[in-house]
Amino acid sequence: MNRSLTQKEAEPKKPLVAALEKAEAKAQDRETDELDALEEEFVSTVSLDSTDGSSEKSESIKLIDAEEQLYPSPLEPxxxxxxxxxxxxxxxxxxxxxxxxxxxxxxxxxxxxxxxxxxxxxxxxxxxxPNPTVGYQAQQLADRGTDQHLAYVEREFVTGNKLxxxxxxxxxxxxxxxxxxxxxxxxxxxxxxxxxxxxxxxxxxxxxxxxxxxxxxxxxxxxxxxxxxxxxxxxxxxxxxxxxxxxxxxxxxxxxxxxxxxxxxxxxxxxxxxxxxxxxxxxxxxxxxxxxxxxxxxxxxxxPEYAAAHDRISRAYAALERQEVQPIPNMTAQLGAGVDYGTNSGMLNLQIGVPLPISNKNLGNIDAANAEIxxxxxxxxxxxxxxxxxxxxxxxxxxxxxxxxxxxxxxxxxxxxxxxxxxxxxxxxxxxxxxxxxxxxxxxxxxxxxxxxxxxxxxxxxxxxxxxxxxxxxxxxxxxxxxxxxxxxxxxxx
Known part of the structure; x- marks a missing residue:
């Protein structure tokens, strides 16, 4: 990058410009050792460049200190x-x-x-x-001598494999x-x-x-x-x-x-x-x-998101099977033991009951379970x-x-x-x-x-x-x- 520096003589010259012009004037008739000395004088701001395609040597002075910091050679990525x-x-x-x-x-x-x-x-x-139920039952308490007293235990038995x-x-x-x-x-x-x-x-x-x-x-x-x-x-x-x-x-x-x-x-x-x-x-x-x-x-x-969805399908099928056995009635049994003071003898009572699935056959829940599937x-x-x-x-x-x-x-x-x-x-x-x-x-x-x-x-x-x-x-x-x-x-x- 060969450049020549020119300034109008009437204009006040800055120190760096004046130094560059002075160096350029001296460069034409000095030997290489003198040019090296000038380069050292302006090492922070100037450098020498002498190349030409026609093999004719020309020398000019340019700023390179900041240039070398900006663009090292070779330039690394x-x-x-x-x-x-x-x-x-x-x-x-x-x-x-x-x-x-x-x-x-x-x-x-x-x-x-x-x-x-x-x-x-x-x-x-x-x-x-279910928890069993225990209780006490008394009858004919107003008729002294004929009253009956009974202790019992009651429990519901689940059918249809519901649990x-x-x-x-x-x-x-x-x-x-x-x-x-x-x-x-x-x-x-x-x-x-x-x-x-x-x-x-x-x-x-x-x-x-x-x-x-x-x-x-x-x-x-x-x-x-x-x-x-x-x-x-x-x-x-x-x-x-x-x-x-x-x-x-x-x-x-x-x-x-x-x-x-x-x-x-x-x-x-x-x-x-x-x-x-x-x-x-x-x-x-x-x-x-x-x-x-x-x-x-x-x-x-x-x-796992898809696996969870398939587990919910499995749950839906299990729920359908569960609702289908719901109408099967559980059995409730009660066993009691006591005394009858009217006869001065003991008593044993057994009571068994089941609900009849006549009105409620759980059809609505079964339909809902099918829809859930x-x-x-x-x-x-x-x-x-x-x-x-x-x-x-x-x-x-x-x-x-x-x-x-x-x-x-x-x-x-x-x-x-x-x-x-x-x-x-x-x-x-x-x-x-x-x-x-x-x-x-x-x-x-x-x-x-x-x-x-x-x-x-x-x-x-x-x-x-x-x-x-x-x-x-x-x-x-x-x-x-x-x-x-x-x-x-x-x-x-x-």
């Missing part, structure tokens, strides 16, 4: 430091640690754990046999709630993983932004030096400042996003007061081809379709992220790096200005940020796949733990 190494030094938090905290403290998980305990309690209750069928209904209910609990664990784990990789990506982007921010600040300083030396213009300074302001804005926005993601992590973990700690981990840089149809089938069959089957089908629909959305995220990572790593990033190298060479040759090389580096910087975004998107999609496309770690949970009404129905017979 902007890369974030190894996140894992920094995290270890800073006592960073790993994904496994965050998951452990969330699984232990997430309120939705604890709520569903309580529903399983409720279901277990109801299951125990509906299988208990065992009660157990089957509530056992299926408990199984469904246990699957819901497992599904909730996957929801929380998936949400934590997604936010973890989002935060990890933002951390890496902040590393890139801080590095380029230093470059942009030096660019402003260099533009001001060139302006003072008569080499640059006010436009160069303004462009440099605009570029620096854009980087600073990106930094502030990224910091705000990172703070928000961390608050999400803290809320999902059930520890809202948890302080931020630099995360330790790596983002994916490659992925394979996925058979989405086969994966959909595997997720549906393995999903249909509803539970359609619910399972809905969940299956929902899983496939959610997986379709994830497949779009996964495939677009995979395509972006492949294109960035194989084409865009290498091209941006090559473009930056060529721009750097052109700048050294004086073919482009410093603003152009700064913008070329900004392009490479933006490309790296987009590459990190694609990595975070791929990591999030993979987390959803691993978690059976279950998300919503703080959504309201399903309390389908049942109740003890079957026991009341067992012994009411009406």
């Amino acid at each position: 902007i890369q974030a430091p190894a996140v894992g190494e920094q995290a270890v030094l800073a006592g960073g938090m790993t994904l496994d640690q965050l998951e452990a905290i969330a699984l232990e403290n997430n309120p939705a998980i604890q709520e569903l754990a309580a529903t399983t305990q409720k279901a277990a309690g109801f299951r125990e209750q509906v299988t208990t046999r 065992e069928l009660n157990n089957r209904v509530l056992n299926a209910t408990l199984a469904a709630q246990l699957q819901e609990l497992e599904a909730q664990r996957f929801r929380v784990r998936t949400d934590i993983q997604i936010r973890f990789y989002q935060a990890l990506a933002l951390q890496r982007q902040l590393d890139l932004i801080r590095e380029f921010s230093e470059v942009a600040e030096k660019g402003v300083d260099f533009a001001q030096q060139r302006m003072e030396a008569g080499e640059g213009t006010r436009v160069d300074i303004l462009q440099s400042k605009i570029l620096l302001n854009e980087v600073q804005l990106t930094q502030r926005q990224t910091q705000a996003r990172l703070a928000a993601v961390w608050r999400e992590i803290a809320a999902l973990s059930g520890v809202p007061e948890m302080e931020y700690s630099r995360l330790e981990g790596t983002l994916p840089s490659e992925s394979g081809i996925v058979d989405w149809e086969g994966l959909a089938s595997n997720i549906v069959t393995s999903s 249909c509803r539970a089957q359609m619910e399972a089908q809905r969940i299956k379709n929902s899983i496939e629909e959610r997986l379709a959305v994830v497949s779009k995220e996964y495939d677009t992220a995979t395509a972006a990572i492949d294109l960035y790593s194989n084409d865009i990033l290498p091209s941006a790096k090559e473009s930056l190298d060529l721009a750097n060479q052109a700048y050294q040759a004086g073919e482009v200005g410093f603003v152009q090389i700064l913008l070329a580096r900004k392009t490479f910087f933006d490309t790296n940020l987009k590459y990190v975004d694609a990595q975070a998107q791929l990591a999030g999609a993979q987390s959803k796949i691993d978690g059976f496309v279950l998300t919503g770690g703080l959504n309201s949970v399903r309390d389908d733990s049942g109740d003890s009404s079957l026991r009341d129905q067992t012994f009411s017979q009406q």
